[in-house]
Amino acid sequence: MSGYFKELISGTYSLAVGLGITIKYFTQPVVTMQYPMEHVKMTPRYRGHIELVRDEETGASKCIVCGMCQKSCPSGCITVAGKKPEGSKKKVLTTYRLDFTKCSLCGLCVESCKPGALDFSKDYNLASPRKEDYIFDLLKRLEEKS
Numbered sequence: 216m217s218g219y220f221k222e223l224i225s226g227t228y229s230l231a232v233g234l235g236i237t238i239k240y241f242t243q244p245v246v247t248m249q250y251p252m253e254h255v256k257m258t259p260r261y262r263g264h265i266e267l268v269r270d271e272e273t274g275a276s277k278c279i280v281c282g283m284c285q286k287s288c289p290s291g292c293i294t295v296a297g298k299k300p301e302g303s304k305k306k307v308l309t310t311y312r313l314d315f316t317k318c319s320l321c322g323l324c325v326e327s328c329k330p331g332a333l334d335f336s337k338d339y340n341l342a343s344p345r346k347e348d349y350i351f352d353l354l355k356r357l358e359e360k361s
C-alpha cells in the first residue's frame with residue numbers, strides 16, 4: 216500500500232513539474248521559426264560561400280585581378296581572369312568562378328585578398344542534388360545583386 220502512495224506522490228510531482236515548465240514557456244516569446252517561409256538571419260561570423268565585395272564608389276567589384284586568392288586556395292576552387300581595357304593600366308575582372316563542391320571554407324582566399332574584395336556570404340539555403348548548382352559565377356552574382 217505504501218508503494219501505491221509513493222508512486223501517486225511521485226507521479227503528481229512530475230506532473231506538476233511538467234505543467235510548471237509548460238506554463239513558463241507558454242508565456243514567453245516564440246523562438247521557433249516557420250522555416251522555409253521565414254529566413255534565418257545568420258550571425259556576423261557565419262561563413263557561407265565566398266562572394267565578391269562591391270566598391271561603393273564605383274559600384275563595381277573591388278577586385279584588382281591580382282590572382283592571390285586563386286594561388287592561396289588549397290583546393291583549387293577559384294578561377295579568376297581579367298583584361299586590360301585599351302588605354303588603361305589596370306585590369307578589369309571578367310571571370311570569377313568558384314567551385315563550391317571543393318571549398319572547405321578555410322578562409323585563406325579572404326585573408327589573402329588585400330583590397331578586401333572577398334568576403335563570406337550569409338547564404339545557407341543551398342541544398343541541391345545537382346553538382347553544377349555549386350559552380351558559382353561570382354561576378355554575375357554581384358551584378359545581379361545591384
Ligand code: SF4
Binds near residue numbers: 279281285
Ligand atoms: S585576391 Fe582579391 S583582388 Fe586579388 S584576384 Fe582575388 S579577389 Fe581579386
Ligand code: SF4
Binds near residue numbers: 265289292321323
Ligand atoms: S575558403 Fe578556402 S577552400 Fe574555399 S575558396 Fe577560399 S581558399 Fe579555397
